[in-house]
Amino acid sequence: MHRDDFNILNTNIIYFDNGATSLKPKxxxxxxxxxxxxxxxxxxxxxxxxxxxxxxxxxxxxxxxxxxxxxxxxxxxxxxxxxxxxxxxxxxxxxxxxxxxxxxxxxxxxxxxxxxxxxxxxxxxxxxxxxxxxxxxxxxxxxxxxxxxxxxxxxxxxxxxxxxxxxxxxxxxxxxxxxxxxxxxxxxxxxxxxxxxxxxxxxxxxxxxxxxxxxxxxxxxxxxxxxxxxxxxxxxxxxxxxxxxxxxxxxxxxxxxxxxxxxxxxxxxxxxxxxxxxxxIGVNTIEEYVSDLRKYLITKLSKLDNLDIYNKDIDGSTIIFNVKGVFAQDTSLYLDKKNICVRSGDHCDKMLHEVTGVKNTVRVSLYFYNTIEECDKLVEALDNKNILEESLGI
Amino acid sequence: MDSNIKRELILDNFNYPNNKGLTNDPSYIKKSNKNPSCIDHFDIELKIEDGIVKDIRFDGEACAIATSSLSIAIHRFIGKSKEEVLNIIDNYKKMVNEEEYDSSILEDLLAFDEIYLQESRKTCATLGVNIIEDILENN
Incomplete structure (x- = not known):
């Protein structure tokens, strides 16, 4: 929704780091x-x-x-x-x-x-x-x-x-x-x-x-x-x-x-x-749109057998996961090579791992300007057995 | 070094790193550091006797580049004198920062000779050796 309001979306980037900060409209x-x-x-x-x-x-x-x-x-x-x-x-x-x-x-x-x-x-x-x-x-x-x-x-x-x-x-x-x-x-x-x-x-x-x-x-x-x-x-x-x-x-x-x-x-x-x-736009409209988009994305990601997803059953805007055998930062750098921006790390929450047992994760956080097509590109990028190797950039 | 060999070296040393796990032996000098720009973190133990690096151990969570570069460096450093190790580190860091360096002493560390092309990976590639350098310069 409303993608024309954001100059940066005229480039090729797919921005999934809205939990860190959102894009700014004109x-x-x-x-x-x-x-x-x-x-x-x-x-x-x-x-x-x-x-x-x-x-x-x-x-x-x-x-x-x-x-x-x-x-x-x-x-x-x-x-x-x-x-x-x-x-x-x-x-x-x-x-x-x-x-x-x-x-x-x-x-x-x-x-x-x-x-x-x-x-x-x-x-x-x-x-x-x-x-x-x-x-x-x-x-x-x-x-x-x-x-x-x-x-x-x-x-x-x-x-x-x-x-x-x-x-x-x-x-x-x-x-x-x-x-x-x-x-x-x-x-x-x-x-x-x-x-x-x-x-x-x-x-x-x-x-x-x-x-x-x-x-x-x-x-x-x-x-x-x-x-x-x-x-x-x-x-x-x-x-x-x-x-x-x-x-x-x-x-x-x-x-x-x-x-x-x-x-x-x-x-x-x-x-x-x-x-x-x-x-x-309307806050309720935003919330409903993002919730539906997340449901779409989580359904697609759940079909990939190389992912561990930690918050499948949340109705919100974030998905945290790891690619099996790949450090979270390597996954984010791999996705960056495909112009997909995600966050990796503990996300300023240093104690959550005491409960989840997982210290570092990749976080995808959605907002209203994200699209189904962008989600599909993320899924396509993650449906790859060579993520670690390709993350090296060598 | 051929790109396929580089990747193989890096992945091997990431998946099966040398000397992972700490001894908690008080005869080792211990130091930790965290990459300020990302989530890499290492604890390193280093044992030095008569000016010779006898052993290096590490623990922590870090990306493939950080982990493999430390693992390869540890293999290269053990048995060398303090001065030799500092010289290797100096030349390795010059390589990572795209400066003139002596490639003849780096051996498998040459796997990272193009890491300067990825700005965000430069700090990963030097996190471990910076800790070792700090220990050696201050002990």
Whole structure:
């Protein structure tokens, strides 16, 4: 779908690494070019017309994000550099001050490093919820780890390796009945499936624009307003204070107290265009299309006897596998010779192998501009007994 | 070296690498390294006595080029003096980086004489020897 919107798809590449980052449509690159050529000013710094125009576009993007995730107020949205910074701000700006040494956080071993590591650095007690036989994370797995000391459940909406979508609404409902807060890493779900923070009753959420056709270096931090009030600045500097003296700092109100220094202004403005673009296609349409495409691809790949596929029964956008006897990186380099871009490695999830027993895999991650013809070319390339030999390039 | 022989050498050394498995013997010097640009990772143990490389062992997960180049290098290095090994490594790295090098001392390492044509494979081809070089230069 919508392949004409992406200049790069006019080349011969087949891009199956959407879990790492998505391609950028012309409307997004046009938006960035327009900023630099027509109003390349800082936001919230000048009173002249061009600076006001830039500031207004920046704030309109905040309103757009609010609508996109159905937050109650634009004051619940902070712009960051990406989901990683958002999660670090949530954990170090809020939970560092809200948790004590007896409090427990529930994670799973299929979470991204950017969710696990900040909690590890915080030194709180972490309990890892078990995964099902097919490596999915369910509410049952989580509830088994809850004790009177559990204060946080932190999980991705869609896991970046296995690709399972978690029932966030049920998890939040369960958590809140037990006075537990929920942190949702939505890096793989925004623009891929419906995210409604109000309906799901999410407490904290993090996302990255570049995962759903937006610019690099722009992230979203959402927190319910009563929680946003209590996030302390992790980074301070220009733009976050209304005044300071030798003995006093007076911070601006949220969310501005959390956006220190010059922000990625063109990226934030282009995020609004990204959201318009995604909405013009429809998130539900995207999800259904990708789900059908994955079903097609998994059916074809399952017929190849040289593959070990690890997440066959997931309804999502990723497929992780290995070619028997071939190291994952060699497979990705072999496919690269056929202009097929896939990811190999642990995909920033260093602990999942403790559950799956497989450290490195090849990951194919689909998005709406991928096609059945591209899937057929992947299957054709993998239906080869000499992949290792041909990967050498010698 | 003929391309068929190169491929055969590389695949043999990937599938059946020399000296895989660590001894955990304290008389060995141990060092690990991970390729920053990919997922290759090696732990290497090296035993040196009277300036002679007596043994090298390794473990880890890595691609065919990284594993085979280390395996071939280990076979080439054992029994050589520290200076000889460092000289071979220096010339091998020059070859990988498309610089002037002495081909007469590389033997089977010449299987990688065209690896410079694949930018992403250059770090794979040097991951293992870089660890050995680091051990020898610092001990």
């Amino acid at each position: 409307c997004v690159t046009d938006s960035i070019n327009k900023y630099y050529s027509e109003y390349p000013m800082n936001a919230h710094r000048g009173d002249y017309n061009l600076s006001m125009l830039t500031s207004n576009l920046y704030e309109k993007s905040r309103d757009k994000v609010k609508e996109f995730i159905n937050a109650k107020s634009s004051k619940e949205i902070v712009f960051t550099s990406g989901a990683t910074e958002s999660l670090n701000m949530i954990i170090n700006g809020y939970f560092k001050h809200a948790l004590n040494s007896n409090d427990e956080v529930i994670l799973s071993k299929s979470e991204h490093a950017s969710l696990i590591l900040p909690f590890m650095e915080l030194g709180v007690k972490i309990k890892y919820a078990d995964l099902d036989e097919d490596y999915k994370l369910s509410l049952d797995n989580i509830s088994q780890k809850v004790t009177n000391n559990t204060k946080v459940i932190a999980l991705s909406h869609i896991s970046n390796v296995i690709g399972d979508k978690r029932d966030i609404k049920s998890i939040c409902e369960f958590a809140h009945k037990n006075n537990i807060l929920v942190v949702v890493d939505a890096a793989q779900s925004l623009g891929h499936t419906l995210v409604d923070v109000t309906d799901m009753d999410i407490d904290f959420l993090a996302g990255s624009a570049h995962k759903f056709c937006g610019p690099m270096g722009v992230g979203i931090l959402y927190a319910k307003e009563e929680l946003m009030k209590n996030i302390k600045p992790v980074t301070t500097g220009g733009g976050v204070t209304s005044s300071f003296r030798e003995d006093e700092i007076v911070y601006k109100d949220y969310p501005f107290n959390l956006e220190a220094g010059t922000r990625n202004v063109p990226g934030v403005i282009a995020l609004a265009d990204t959201i318009d673009y995604i909405n013009s």
